[in-house]
Amino acid sequence: MKRAKNLIFIVLTALALVACNKDNTTPDQQQPTVPQIIIDTDICSSTDDLFAMQLLYRYASQGRCNLLGVIVDRMGDTNAAVADLMNNYYGFPTLPIALERNGTNERFSYINYSPIAEATDDNGNLLFARTYSDYSSIPDGYILYRRLLANAADGSVTIILTGIPSTIANLLTSSADQYSSLSGVELVRRKVKRLYFMATKLEPSSEQNVSPGYNIMMHPNAAKTLLQMWPDDVDVIISPSAPGNMVEYKPELVINDIDWTDIHPLKQIYMQFDCNTGQRMWDPMLPLQEIEGDDLIGLSPRGHIVFNDENKISFITDPDGNYRYQISGDEAWADRMLNLIRASSSPLHSL
Numbered sequence: 001m002k003r004a005k006n007l008i009f010i011v012l013t014a015l016a017l018v019a020c021n022k023d024n025t026t027p028d029q030q031q032p033t034v035p036q037i038i039i040d041t042d043i044c045s046s047t048d049d050l051f052a053m054q055l056l057y058r059y060a061s062q063g064r065c066n067l068l069g070v071i072v073d074r075m076g077d078t079n080a081a082v083a084d085l086m087n088n089y090y091g092f093p094t095l096p097i098a099l100e101r102n103g104t105n106e107r108f109s110y111i112n113y114s115p116i117a118e119a120t121d122d123n124g125n126l127l128f129a130r131t132y133s134d135y136s137s138i139p140d141g142y143i144l145y146r147r148l149l150a151n152a153a154d155g156s157v158t159i160i161l162t163g164i165p166s167t168i169a170n171l172l173t174s175s176a177d178q179y180s181s182l183s184g185v186e187l188v189r190r191k192v193k194r195l196y197f198m199a200t201k202l203e204p205s206s207e208q209n210v211s212p213g214y215n216i217m218m219h220p221n222a223a224k225t226l227l228q229m230w231p232d233d234v235d236v237i238i239s240p241s242a243p244g245n246m247v248e249y250k251p252e253l254v255i256n257d258i259d260w261t262d263i264h265p266l267k268q269i270y271m272q273f274d275c276n277t278g279q280r281m282w283d284p285m286l287p288l289q290e291i292e293g294d295d296l297i298g299l300s301p302r303g304h305i306v307f308n309d310e311n312k313i314s315f316i317t318d319p320d321g322n323y324r325y326q327i328s329g330d331e332a333w334a335d336r337m338l339n340l341i342r343a344s345s346s347p348l349h350s351l
């Protein structure tokens, strides 16, 4: 009888522990059938982030992915406001937004189009709707990361990092909180399927001591934290400059492709700001591969990334490594990439 009571106690204790553990996803929890995506962007630095986002909204509208949240890793409420208007314009007004508040103070921007958030029509009304009027109420980026990851199925989340790695660094160094009993590293290990990171100037012909690129140099210490702490059993795909360098979406073509309306955030940005700065479609390479599949963009063999004290990047081939990097194709491939991006500029009801 005593043994039976003990057994009941053990079973009840186990059930209680399971119920209390917010991170618990039982082994038979159904895995999502489409990618579950968090985008982490330095929006308002250059316009390629906007095309990466536009692709994701359109894919989500088609049911080809599920958007979990938008992390703005460039500090400043006006940057969050632009992410907010993008969510609203493409039909996702309740998609969570968070903001980096402990990142880099470097404000350099190639094209600062953040004033678009305050653009008005002839009657003085905001041209683009937003969900928030006060961005002090949205969470810090790493806290939203923790909430979204805690609620996700194990191994299900894709992070698309098209900006500065400070928010992910803050996630990795975070501790247990109201959302999860796991450390940031363990939360990533358990919940993340794959990280894409637009960074470096790696190419097959140049794998040693190459430039880390803009995103890493905006916050080298955060990049070091990411590279040191990221779990070695969670895949990372680096998207270097080279593939995007081959894909140019000329400003006049952007405006022409959106000839079906003037009330469009990308068109307004291209009409109101000088976007003829030589930028290329770097950031869209990340969602394109995640949604269209790995056959779309070539990948290096597996390996590791080394970021040395002289701020140079090297790629060390290792079949057990969790890092690969994207490799550009030929001109026909670049045309195909551009056409996929251009298709996302079509009328909202047409895809």
Ligand SMILES: [Ca+2]
Pocket: 041, 042, 043, 045, 046, 048, 049, 162, 163, 283
């Ligand atoms: Ca970017």
